[in-house]
Amino acid sequence: MKPIISFPFLDLTLNPPNSFQVFGFTLYWYGVIIAAGFLLAVCYCLRRAGEFGLTSDNVLDMLIVATPLAILGARLYYVVFNFSLYEGDLAGIFRIRDGGIAIYGAIIFAVIGLFLSARFRKFSALSMVDLGAFGLLIGQCVGRWGNFMNREAHGGETDIFCRMGLTDPVTGVTQYVHPTFLYESLWNGLGFILLHIWSKRHKRAYAGQIGLMYFAWYGFGRMFIEGLRTDSLYLFGPIRVSQLLAAVSCAAASIALFVLGKKQKTVDK
Numbered sequence: 685m686k687p688i689i690s691f692p693f694l695d696l697t698l699n700p701p702n703s704f705q706v707f708g709f710t711l712y713w714y715g716v717i718i719a720a721g722f723l724l725a726v727c728y729c730l731r732r733a734g735e736f737g738l739t740s741d742n743v744l745d746m747l748i749v750a751t752p753l754a755i756l757g758a759r760l761y762y763v764v765f766n767f768s769l770y771e772g773d774l775a776g777i778f779r780i781r782d783g784g785i786a787i788y789g790a791i792i793f794a795v796i797g798l799f800l801s802a803r804f805r806k807f808s809a810l811s812m813v814d815l816g817a818f819g820l821l822i823g824q825c826v827g828r829w830g831n832f833m834n835r836e837a838h839g840g841e842t843d844i845f846c847r848m849g850l851t852d853p854v855t856g857v858t859q860y861v862h863p864t865f866l867y868e869s870l871w872n873g874l875g876f877i878l879l880h881i882w883s884k885r886h887k888r889a890y891a892g893q894i895g896l897m898y899f900a901w902y903g904f905g906r907m908f909i910e911g912l913r914t915d916s917l918y919l920f921g922p923i924r925v926s927q928l929l930a931a932v933s934c935a936a937a938s939i940a941l942f943v944l945g946k947k948q949k950t951v952d953k
Contacts, residue, residue, distance in 0.1 A: 687835050690849035690858070699853075702833050712781075714830035721826030725819035735883075736815045742807040743815070750797030754790040755780075761789020765917035765925055783834075786917065787824065788926055810891035817898035818883075821876035824902075828869035839864040839912035862912045871905040889948045896937045896944075903934030 690697040703712045726747065730740050762784045763770060763777050769784075770776050798816060802809035831837035835850060839862025848863035879897060888894060907930040910916060916924040 685853045687850035687852055689832075689835065690851065691863075692847065692849060692860075693845050700833055702835075713833040717830040717833065718823075718827045721823040724826060725822040728822055729815050729819045732818070733815060736808075736811045738807055738811055738815060742805065742812065745805045745807075746798050746801040746812055746816075749801040750794045753797035754794035755785075757793025757796075758785035758787065758790035761786040761792070762917070765919065786926070787827075788929055791820065808891055810895065813892055813895035814888065815894075817895050818876060818879060820898065821872045821879065821902070825869050825872040825876060828865045828872070831865040832863075837865045837868075837913065837915060838862060840914050861914075864909050864913050867909050867912075868905065871909070872902065875901045875905075890944060893941070893944070896941050899933045899937035900941060903930040903932075903937065906930035907934060 686699075686702060688697065688699045700713070702714065703710050705711070726743070729743050733740055733743050759777075759780055765786075766784065776782070794816075795813070798812055799809045802812060828837070838848060838850070841860060842862050843860065844862065846863065846866075847860040848866070849858045849860050851858040875898070879894060879901075882897075883894060907927055910924055910927040910930060916926060919925045919928065
């Protein structure tokens, strides 16, 4: 049985199921919520494609290549850094319905798929990165609620005002933890709103600018949020893989924004 969820500061107690049946087939809310986030992201990108010099066909062509690669990357990233779980059961690597994916793997492989698609379909890869940044923020904002349904991706124990309670239905013992899934959902939602407003009021100085903003924003937030989680993937002992990637991507994107911004000002003079 899954723990009962509570938020004391909202005086709210919930016990949502993590799956449901459709014609005898089990569907998991985690997958349904991720699919909903994906569809919302696609609809948004299709609607704004023309503003980035792209067509709806360009977006769909990219998705045909990037989507399966993203799923592969999400699973591969998790397996590589959790290989001890599969050493005695290699077939378990392919049982993705049992759980075990990582967003950074999905992003890395999706970007690879985007550039491959751009090369063969002859559209601007960097403009697609800019447009795709909005889709990623939408998908990540919505998708994190799948973790809520699974009672996962939370942080360590805390007494912070917005703590989340997880009550064992058998023992009645409640553990209060950081709702890190909520932190990341709100961070991505805020990032989407800010980038959307910025892109409506400003013209891109160069292709790839919004993509760099995304990596700087997401990396900055994830760097801190990952440090609170209890289910991180580790590299070389105490190093959290996703926290390291977040810090590196944030720093690299920030430096690139600064350097390219200065070059653009020089050109405009």
